[in-house]
Amino acid sequence: MKRxxxxxxxxxxxxxxxxxxxxxLTKGEAYPKMYQEGTNAIVVVPAVNRSTAADAPQLYSTTIxxxxxxxxxxxxxxxxxxxxxxxxxxxxxxxLRNVDVTKFKTMxxxxxxxxxxxxxxxxxxxxxxxxxxxxxxxxLISTTSKQILWTYRNVVVINTSGNSxxxxxxxxxxxxxxxxxxxxxxxxxxxxxxxxxxxxxxxxSRFGTDAGDKVVNQALAEKVAQ
Amino acid sequence: MIKYVLNxxxxxGILALxxxxxxxxxxxxxxxxxxxxxxxxxxxxxxxxxxxNALLDIIDNAAQKNKKIPPGIYAELAKMAFEANNxxxxxxxxxxxxxxxxxxxxxxxxxxELMDKKGAENEATS
Numbered sequence: 001m002k003r004x005x006x007x008x009x010x011x012x013x014x015x016x017x018x019x020x021x022x023x024x025l026t027k028g029e030a031y032p033k034m035y036q037e038g039t040n041a042i043v044v045v046p047a048v049n050r051s052t053a054a055d056a057p058q059l060y061s062t063t064i065x066x067x068x069x070x071x072x073x074x075x076x077x078x079x080x081x082x083x084x085x086x087x088x089x090x091x092x093x094x095x096l097r098n099v100d101v102t103k104f105k106t107m108x109x110x111x112x113x114x115x116x117x118x119x120x121x122x123x124x125x126x127x128x129x130x131x132x133x134x135x136x137x138x139x140l141i142s143t144t145s146k147q148i149l150w151t152y153r154n155v156v157v158i159n160t161s162g163n164s165x166x167x168x169x170x171x172x173x174x175x176x177x178x179x180x181x182x183x184x185x186x187x188x189x190x191x192x193x194x195x196x197x198x199x200x201x202x203x204x205s206r207f208g209t210d211a212g213d214k215v216v217n218q219a220l221a222e223k224v225a226q
Numbered sequence: 227m228i229k230y231v232l233n234x235x236x237x238x239g240i241l242a243l244x245x246x247x248x249x250x251x252x253x254x255x256x257x258x259x260x261x262x263x264x265x266x267x268x269x270x271x272x273x274x275x276x277x278x279n280a281l282l283d284i285i286d287n288a289a290q291k292n293k294k295i296p297p298g299i300y301a302e303l304a305k306m307a308f309e310a311n312n313x314x315x316x317x318x319x320x321x322x323x324x325x326x327x328x329x330x331x332x333x334x335x336x337x338x339e340l341m342d343k344k345g346a347e348n349e350a351t352s
Contacts, residue, residue: 040329041329041330058266059263059266059267061266062259062262062263062265062266063259063263065296065297065298066255066258066259066296069252069253069296069297069298070251070252070253072252073297074297074327074329074330075297075298076297076298076330076333077297077298077301077302077305077323077330077333078298079302079305080298080301080302080304080305080333080337081333083305084333084336084337084340087340106332107332107333107336108332108333108336109329109330109331109332109333184259184263188259203252204252
């Protein structure tokens with residue numbers, strides 16, 4: 001984290017690059033079912049990997065419990081969930097997308113299941129610049145009503161270019177910082193920006209009072225809006 | 227003297243401010259993020275023991291930091307105890323997870339059944 005802070009960070013939301021200004025919805029407008037149905041215990045299953053990095057889901061899995069718990073939810077312990085799924089012969093997120101979601105209720109007592117799809121987990125390196133990109137889709141589905149309660153997606157790009165103005169120094173800085181940057185702090189940023197749109201759970205002090213928060217970029221939550 | 231008191235007041239004020247800035251989290255996580263990641267990246271005796279120490283540190287120090295113990299900490303210790311052939315220890319940790327978070331009840335139940343089954347298998351083969 002420290003070394004990341006020392007980098008010149010440029011965080012872009014790719015979806016916002018278009019010319020139109022984004023429309024923001026309140027959490028209540030974007031996710032009415034979340035407030036009607038409520039959810040408390042969330043099981044996070046292994047992420048579906050659409051990136052080119054084979055180890056992305058495994059590494060990603062160590063980053064998601066903390067922000068979800070801090071948002072007020074009981075998060076079923078991920079290492080145990082992985083082990084229990086492994087006993088059932090499941091190790092890849094893809095295998096779970098067609099499973100009847102009520103199974104997650106009987107197996108784990110979960111009220112909802114969080115499916116994460118990792119779309120990007122890349123390092124791009126070019127002569128005078130570089131960046132690390134992590135992008136993911138999130139979908140929270142009720143294990144009782146089978147409805148989508150919450151969905152959001154985001155991409156975070158951290159620029160690792162040197163910008164001293166000295167070309168040779170920049171080339172060297174870029175090479176070093178791009179090699180050094182872990183994906184994990186970038187994944188933490190994705191989680192943070194995405195979970196900020198999730199209505200908070202019962203362990204959070206603002207539980208039940210955040211429906212008016214206007215923080216949901218409609219374009220990034222479009223699955224629910226449709 | 228006045229200067230001295232003023233200094234104390236200012237220092238306290240800064241302390242209070244910084245305390246506010248850092249105390250927004252519900253739970254105490256200690257080194258969890260780092261040790262869980264290291265363990266995933268490279269499972270070894272060293273990373274297992276570092277992660278176990280991080281979990282135990284959370285349990286020992288959460289109260290002192292005025293934070294709660296996060297979901298899953300006891301459960302992860304239970305998994306480690308189970309993997310170290312200590313089913314009694316695993317059972318005790320699971321009970322603690324359940325006491326802290328009743329939402330874990332169903333998972334604990336399923337896990338205990340799994341452990342019993344595994345134990346029976348081990349007896350049958352030994």
